[in-house]
Amino acid sequence: MADDEDEGGFGGLYEDGHWVWDEATEALVFVSDLPPKPVEAIHIPIKAPTGTVEFRDDVDLIEQIRFRRRYQRKLKPGQPDIITVQDVKDIALFTAPVNILSPMLINMLHLPTTERFIRALVLCCQYYLQIADEMANRIIELETKVRTPQCEVLESEFRDNLSDLRLLVAKEYSTMLIGGGDTKKFHHMGPQKKRRSLSDKDARLFETLLRMCVQIVWLALGRKAFNQIELEVNRLFKSEIFNAVEHNLNTGYINKMTKEERAVLLGRCLRHDKKLNTRSPLMNEVFCHREIDYRLMGAGVIKCHQISPRIMYMKEAVAGPEERLVELGIVLGIIGMHRSAFDTMLKPLPTSNEIGKSKASVSSASYASKSSVSRKSQIANQKVYPDIVLPRKESRIISFPSSxxxxxxxxxxCSETQRRRWQNRLMKLLHPYGR
Incomplete structure (x- = not known):
């Protein structure tokens, strides 16, 4: 205390403040004379963006050239020219409105966990659309046919397949929720989970990530059935009660389903609790009381010995190299297909036969416009990729091992080069006149 008293007692001066005696706490308190540091305010909208956000899908030729030169993934020597998840993400980021983009969202999209999550979601939505069409046809056929016990067996297989594919999505989503693995720094309470929860910021990140994933899935599935994809993805993550997209569109698609369709497409793990206790259908799949192969929980993350063909299919679809998908007979939308069959925006190119027919049919301006419209409808309706054929489940579920x-x-x-490109582009869009 001698030094303090020499400088003026308890009120001795220092370079950046002085000590004072606080009578309330009966202790010395250091008071800084420096001005408080400015705190950067993060402006977050009161309501997070929902499904009303519109992406551009009419990119002109000049913009396509700019995208191809600056932002498209560049091939390395000897690398096959096939469509990857990164290519689909690039298109989604390029056509996304600026108001939903953020540095955190771009960083999160370029994580291995998020990429496995996206691939599992593409596989799940593709099989959902496939089985929805199959069930619609089966319901129509019931007008002239009679249901047999074989119908129950086949539909039970469809239901189990959909449940397992939802579980693939749920396991990656659970990792993101708890901040596990490479998603630790994106947890809403910080990497150490000791910070105060920023619920508004977390809600915005979740909503923008969900909307971005809907767009990525739609692009990966050849730009078809957008409303079905958006409704099902929001139902999976928010349940029927909190499905804001369904509340806005008011389609009533679940009520329009027959009993057989509902049993197959929604599964057996639905729970109708009170609103406060409601879990999303994805979490219900994790905690569902049904026979689940434990190896599904580690597909693509943990090495498992004695993998069945079914688990191998799902593992390669979620975490395998894209250049091997076609070779292994795995269908993941347009991912894994040759880029030569698609244009810059990953729209399928017309075949030479269709172009020849359209040229032969053109005889006047009116006929030219009609032929172009019909050709576009043919391209939209043609099958760009085959259906998913999942290997059968094992007759006996393997019990839990001792360890x-x-x-x-x-x-x-993920591509660090592409991540930096999109971060730099976002900075230019947000600060066009900055330094």
Missing amino acids: FPDDPEDIRP
């Missing part, structure tokens, strides 16, 4: 494997799989990294 679970802990050897990690070789995690495929």
Whole structure:
């Protein structure tokens, strides 16, 4: 205390403040004379963006050239020219409105966990649309046919397949929720989970990520059935009660389903609790009381021995290299297909036969416009990729082993180059006249 008193007692001066005696706490308190540091205010909208956000899908030729030169993924020597998840993400980021983009969203989209999540969601939505069409045809056929016990067996297989594919999505989504693996720094309470929860910021990140994933799935599935994809994805993550897209569109698609369709498409793990206790259908799949192959929970993350063909199919679809998908007979929308069959915006190119027919049919301006419209409808309705054929489930579910494997799989990294490109583009869009 001698030094303090020499400088003026308890009120001795320092370079950036002085000490004072606080009578309330009966202790010395250091008071800084420096001005408070400015705190950067984060402006977050009161209501997070929902499904009303519109992406551009009419990119002109000049914009396509700009995208191809500056933002399209560049091939490395010897690398096959096939469509990857990164290519689909690039299109979604390029056509997204600026008001939903953020540096955090771009960083999160370029994580291995998020990429596995996107691929699992593409697989799940593709099979959902496939089975929805199949069930619609079966319901129409019931007008002239009689249901047999074989119908129950086949529909039970459809239901189990959809449940397993939803579980693939749920396991990656659960990792994101708890901030596990590479998603730790995106947890709403910080990497150490000790910070105060920023609910508004977390809600905005979730809503924008969900809307971006809907767009990515729609692009990966050849730009078809957008409303079905958006409704089903929002139902999976928010349940029927909180499905804002359904509340806005008011389609009533679940009430219009027959009993057989509802049993197959919605599964057996639905729970109708009170609003406060409601879990999303994805979480219901995790906690569902049904026979679940435990190896599904680690597909693409943990090495498992004695993998069945079914688990191998799902593992390669979620975490395998895209260049091997076609070789292994795995269908994941347009992912894994050759880029030569698509234009810059990943729209399927017309075949040479269709172009020849359209040229032969053109005889006047009116006929030319009609032929172009019909040709566009043919391209939209043609099958760009085959249906998914999942391997059958094993007749006997493998019981839990005495110890679970802990050897990690070789995690495929995301493109750091593309991440930096999109971050730089966002900075230019947000600060066009900045330094």
